[in-house]
Amino acid sequence: MDEAKGARRNGDGRRTRDEILTYAVQLASREGLEALTIGRLAEALHLSKSGLFAHFGSKEGLQLAVLERASEVFGERVLRVGRSFSGGLERLIAFLEAWLAYVEARDFQGGCFFASASAEFDGRPGPVRDALVRLAGSWIAALEAESRKAIAHGDLSSDVDIAQLVFEMHALVQEANWAMQLLGDARSLGRARAAVRARVAHAATPKGRASLVRIGTSIVSDVRAARRAGQASIAPHAAVQVQG
């Protein structure tokens, strides 16, 4: 019976793959990527295991596909939102605000997908871990690139240690996610925001500090507006719900 149901739903292969991944990424965010087996997913979606094997080939193939989908969500909700702001100091702040907004909105039901998956896979060598290292590295590189632009524009001091600055800012948002998810402490978002601003102000030139005053708190609502605009444009895709 499951086989028949699977075959019926698999009629439109691409759409079903999208639906499956939309569901699987949230399931993995709640239960962990390692718990995401083809059997577990087949059970949750009332699909045949053989149909899922046809889509993903193996548990690892499924995990990598889910990771790719998670990185698309991060790309839409954080990178794309941030890139709608001017490069340099403003985009640096916008990236961090978009990241905080993604943590606050629980774009993934289990909190930041990559924080959970990192903790789960940091000790498991293989393609999933490699992909996580690559994704974390490219996010850090994006934050560093905007910091370098901010130096080139004269907004951050030329003697700022960029790796140190980004280490600290990245720490603050990851901590906000941790405190939100484990302790349910929503004050952590404001704490991370205040600390990011103080840290950037400390690294800024007088021109940069004036820019920070201009950016002010309005960027928080601007980032939210950019998120809504992005969600509207991707809604037909993102709204797909596969019954669990």
Added chain:
Amino acid sequence: MDEAKGARRNGDGRRTRDEILTYAVQLASREGLEALTIGRLAEALHLSKSGLFAHFGSKEGLQLAVLERASEVFGERVLRVGRSFSGGLERLIAFLEAWLAYVEARDFQGGCFFASASAEFDGRPGPVRDALVRLAGSWIAALEAESRKAIAHGDLSSDVDIAQLVFEMHALVQEANWAMQLLGDARSLGRARAAVRARVAHAATPKGRASLVRIGTSIVSDVRAARRAGQASIAPHAAVQVQG
């Protein structure tokens, strides 16, 4: 055969429970607390499932016992080491240095046990999650208590927002652990240390800044010496190795 082997090893019940937990806590640190089932542990230790059930009652009983053992290790390596320094500013720095030393030494093979377990259990309501929340809360409370003492001693400014300060310092060490475990980036330890010092100096009074100069970098080696002294005193227990 497994039954017989289990029964033989179970001759000295208490010692075997200690041995089992010493092994299980490292296994859980590498593979995750959720992967730690009685079956998995029985297989790894060549013990009978029934013997393990007699010790722990259930998978959850085993997970809670492992968490308790992990918190004993954290208590020995971090809390006890920190408490050998004067209360207030010095102990605050010592706590953070001892935490960094524990991350650096990989006292748990999979990195900070609580960081991994938090990511794994933050979305799973139940006694394990409750215990993690309690442990995280008491560690934060210990850092806050030393910060308050540092204010009382005139080393930190009376207008310091203690929850904000501790949020930031906690973030930095957790980030160092994340970067060590996922990216293998040992520079993260120095980055966390530098940022902690800068943040504390920013919150300090002139008297406190003078204390920080006095504490200097010698506290790094003092903390390591206190760790070694602690390990020597607990070696007969901690050195127990159960063959996997």
